[in-house]
Amino acid sequence: MIDLRGITKSYSTGSQTLQVLKGVDLAVGSGELVAIMGSSGSGKSTLLNILGLLDAYDGGTYKLDGKLVANLSERRAAEMRRELLGFVFQSFNLINFKTAAENVALPLYYQKVPRKERTVRSHALLERVGLLDWADHLPSQMSGGQKQRVAIARALAANPRVILADEPTGALDSKTSEDVMSLLKELNGEGMTMVVVTHESDIAAACQRTIRLRDGVVESGGYV
Amino acid sequence: MFDRDAWLEVANNVLAHPLRTTLTGLSVALGIFILVVMQGLGYGLQHGVEGQFADDAVNSIWVEGGRTQVAYRGNQSNRPIKLNNGDVPGLASQADTIPAYSRRIRMWGAEVIWENPDGENPSGNFGLRGVDPAHIELERSNLLSGRFINERDVLESRKVAVVGPNIVEELFRSAEPVGAFVRINGVLFQVVGTFEDPGSRWENRVTYVPFSTAQALFRSDDSFDQIIYSTGDMTTDATIAQSGRMLGWLKDVKAVHPDDSRGVRVDNNNEEYAMYASIFEGIRLFIWGIGLMTLLAGAVGVANILAIGVKERTKEIGVRKALGATNGSIVSLVVMESTVLMLVSGSLGLMLAVGLLTTVAPMANHEYFQNPQVDHRIALFALVVLVLVGLASGLGPALRAVAIRPVEALRDE
Numbered sequence: 116m117i118d119l120r121g122i123t124k125s126y127s128t129g130s131q132t133l134q135v136l137k138g139v140d141l142a143v144g145s146g147e148l149v150a151i152m153g154s155s156g157s158g159k160s161t162l163l164n165i166l167g168l169l170d171a172y173d174g175g176t177y178k179l180d181g182k183l184v185a186n187l188s189e190r191r192a193a194e195m196r197r198e199l200l201g202f203v204f205q206s207f208n209l210i211n212f213k214t215a216a217e218n219v220a221l222p223l224y225y226q227k228v229p230r231k232e233r234t235v236r237s238h239a240l241l242e243r244v245g246l247l248d249w250a251d252h253l254p255s256q257m258s259g260g261q262k263q264r265v266a267i268a269r270a271l272a273a274n275p276r277v278i279l280a281d282e283p284t285g286a287l288d289s290k291t292s293e294d295v296m297s298l299l300k301e302l303n304g305e306g307m308t309m310v311v312v313t314h315e316s317d318i319a320a321a322c323q324r325t326i327r328l329r330d331g332v333v334e335s336g337g338y339v
Numbered sequence: 340m341f342d343r344d345a346w347l348e349v350a351n352n353v354l355a356h357p358l359r360t361t362l363t364g365l366s367v368a369l370g371i372f373i374l375v376v377m378q379g380l381g382y383g384l385q386h387g388v389e390g391q392f393a394d395d396a397v398n399s400i401w402v403e404g405g406r407t408q409v410a411y412r413g414n415q416s417n418r419p420i421k422l423n424n425g426d427v428p429g430l431a432s433q434a435d436t437i438p439a440y441s442r443r444i445r446m447w448g449a450e451v452i453w454e455n456p457d458g459e460n461p462s463g464n465f466g467l468r469g470v471d472p473a474h475i476e477l478e479r480s481n482l483l484s485g486r487f488i489n490e491r492d493v494l495e496s497r498k499v500a501v502v503g504p505n506i507v508e509e510l511f512r513s514a515e516p517v518g519a520f521v522r523i524n525g526v527l528f529q530v531v532g533t534f535e536d537p538g539s540r541w542e543n544r545v546t547y548v549p550f551s552t553a554q555a556l557f558r559s560d561d562s563f564d565q566i567i568y569s570t571g572d573m574t575t576d577a578t579i580a581q582s583g584r585m586l587g588w589l590k591d592v593k594a595v596h597p598d599d600s601r602g603v604r605v606d607n608n609n610e611e612y613a614m615y616a617s618i619f620e621g622i623r624l625f626i627w628g629i630g631l632m633t634l635l636a637g638a639v640g641v642a643n644i645l646a647i648g649v650k651e652r653t654k655e656i657g658v659r660k661a662l663g664a665t666n667g668s669i670v671s672l673v674v675m676e677s678t679v680l681m682l683v684s685g686s687l688g689l690m691l692a693v694g695l696l697t698t699v700a701p702m703a704n705h706e707y708f709q710n711p712q713v714d715h716r717i718a719l720f721a722l723v724v725l726v727l728v729g730l731a732s733g734l735g736p737a738l739r740a741v742a743i744r745p746v747e748a749l750r751d752e
Contacts, residue, residue: 196661208658225659226663
């Protein structure tokens with residue numbers, strides 16, 4: 116599903132150039148649940164940006180769902196994100212002036228799904244994550260775990276091929292973290308490919324495989 | 340652009356931020372409101388000033404005698420100066436061209452009795468003027484019925500009279516004045532017309548008779564009080580030169596010291612009107628200045644609020660991008676939001692201002708302030724300016740916000 120070969124990426128900050136990724140090789144198969152671990156500065160977030168089509172890479176090849184991702188226009192990248200990827204963030208990033216149902220429906224809005232169908236599907240997804248009763252609540256009225264479940268429902272809304280989760284339990288206590296992880300595992304059990312970026316080893320342990328990143332290269336676990 | 344979903348999203352976002360919406364809306368509405376109201380007041384002032392000049396023709400020069408202040412050429416001071424029939428050709432020789440003029444004899448109080456053949460004879464005390472035919476234009480009076488004094492009346496010293504509305508009201512009531520006979524200070528006149536003067540309350544209490552008749556009956560010599568010249572379409576500068584020559588000539592003939600300002604007077608309405616016009620022009624500029632400053636303050640406020648709003652929404656914009664929004668759709672969302680906000684609140688301010696001016700306008704009736712009105716072009720201009728400012732101030736931050744990589748924007752700091 117995901118295939119990276121020799122991915123490099125550097126940022127120039129003023130006079131000096133910072134080589135963040137120095138040739139990343141990894142592969143994630145369809146239906147896998149994979150953790151990416153690494154200390155801060157290892158290039159985790161840069162890798163996630165590239166995986167999520169939110170940033171371009173300098174060298175190497177990236178194939179997503181069998182398609183080569185290179186030199187994408189901004190519009191085409193947005194289109195591919197919409198069709199292939201679902202995001203889950205550490206700080207949930209729900210839009211705080213929209214209700215749970217409206218947040219879940221947002222990706223469908225960008226897919227130009229008609230309004231009525233958006234409502235039906237967002238409610239179904241909220242039911243799937245056990246929050247149908249909270250459909251008309253604002254994020255500020257919900258607990259952290261509930262918010263993350265709404266965010267997961269939102270990531271599922273566009274019917275993606277891969278879910279990218281960036282520290283999905285980073286802002287949650289351990290009990291809620293377990294709930295969220297079991298939800299992710301459940302979805303994985305239904306066939307969803309998942310990449311979870313984390314620095315917590317027990318979260319990584321709950322995944323099928325751990326890819327360790329260090330100083331811009333994959334240290335271990337890049338391939339099955 | 341006319342995607343219903345996009346507009347719903349816009350409406351949703353605008354309504355979801357009541358504080359921001361209220362603040363932005365308020366500064367826009369206030370800016371437009373103040374600008375339009377100020378302009379309306381400016382028009383009120385203009386109409387007031389113009390009303391002041393409704394009494395007499397603006398293009399006229401008024402010549403009259405007075406009393407000397409300075410002894411000169413063997414004459415004592417405090418000598419009364421009279422204009423005489425003989426002065427008319429001399430004054431005329433100082434003029435470039437004289438389309439029309441009227442001599443004038445004034446009597447403040449004359450007893451007027453209606454010689455009513457079938458009933459009582461009501462009487463009253465009114466003003467009297469002996470005038471030439473051109474007087475009706477120079478005094479800006481309107482003929483209501485019959486006719487005004489004409490050339491033959493003056494040539495033949497006919498005993499005819501044209502009466503003002505107060506005389507009609509007090510003596511004739513509902514009876515027909517034209518054709519009736521009135522006795523003025525003991526002399527019988529026939530009423531040939533009625534007039535009104537919208538610019539002067541006093542003039543409406545006056546009876547006009549031919550100049551020559553008045554002079555023959557009520558003066559012992561060939562003197563008169565005033566002579567009024569029309570200046571036609573001469574330039575203001577030319578009229579100032581002309582009135583200066585007339586003054587110089589008259590002072591010389593009447594032996595008035597050149598520095599004596601009270602001996603004879605030549606008032607140039609052109610000059611006075613030009614002065615008022617320039618004062619008014621100044622007031623207008625001042626009002627424009629204030630209006631533009633208000634608009635600018637409003638625009639800066641709006642730009643500020645929108646810029647902060649977009650900055651606050653960096654995360655929201657990041658989320659939208661991650662969920663598949665294109666940069667274009669985000670920028671157009673932000674810009675549509677600010678445009679809708681501007682248009683709605685701007686129109687609100689406009690309606691309030693128009694409402695205020697139209698309700699207050701009929702009440703405002705001061706000498707120098709009449710009939711304020713709304714200038715729609717200015718209102719529209721202000722609205723367009725604010726909308727453009729809204730677009731520009733929303734666009735800049737929105738473009739910067741979409742340039743940020745979402746994962747950075749969405750990470751906890």
